[in-house]
Amino acid sequence: MRVSTRILAGYSALLTLMVFGIGYELVVLNRVLAINERLSDVNYAGLEVTQLGEYLRFVDEFTEKYLVASEEYEAQLDDARRTFEETVASMAAVVRSEGERRALGQLQTTWLEFQVAFREARASRPPGGYRFLPARIQDLLRRMEETQIELVTDAVRDAFLADVALAEAGLEQHQLIVKIGRRHLE
Numbered sequence: 001m002r003v004s005t006r007i008l009a010g011y012s013a014l015l016t017l018m019v020f021g022i023g024y025e026l027v028v029l030n031r032v033l034a035i036n037e038r039l040s041d042v043n044y045a046g047l048e049v050t051q052l053g054e055y056l057r058f059v060d061e062f063t064e065k066y067l068v069a070s071e072e073y074e075a076q077l078d079d080a081r082r083t084f085e086e087t088v089a090s091m092a093a094v095v096r097s098e099g100e101r102r103a104l105g106q107l108q109t110t111w112l113e114f115q116v117a118f119r120e121a122r123a124s125r126p127p128g129g130y131r132f133l134p135a136r137i138q139d140l141l142r143r144m145e146e147t148q149i150e151l152v153t154d155a156v157r158d159a160f161l162a163d164v165a166l167a168e169a170g171l172e173q174h175q176l177i178v179k180i181g182r183r184h185l186e
Contacts, residue, residue, distance in 0.1 A: 055084040099155040114140040
């Protein structure tokens, strides 16, 4: 084989390797970009879950004020309930992990139970209001506040950590390919 043919074959092999390396880097980079996009959704869900607990406390406060104290709190209660529902719906649109969906689904189920219990309590509200918030409503609110919001928070955090680990693994792969490529070029 002539020298010029060997040189041409070597350059062809090197060029093929470089094209493969660049293609692989693009695949890894696209994967990292997709993960970063997911991380922004998870960050948004994390912010929403923080607000969710606050909105649920407003629902709790105005439910008690409405059922125990006075019907004049109905508008504030309706606003708090609507805000809570909108926040849950917006979270449902961005969560992606099975754990997040399951935890949010449990919260939504309990919320529906609360809605039914609230309608029943409202329909049977004695003149002047209840002396105490009905036990069923108290139980459902506490379950959502003390358990289910925490489960949603934990699921969002776990999804975030899993995505961070995926992003780190992708970056490590990318760095390894770059190092190998540099060694072959030197």
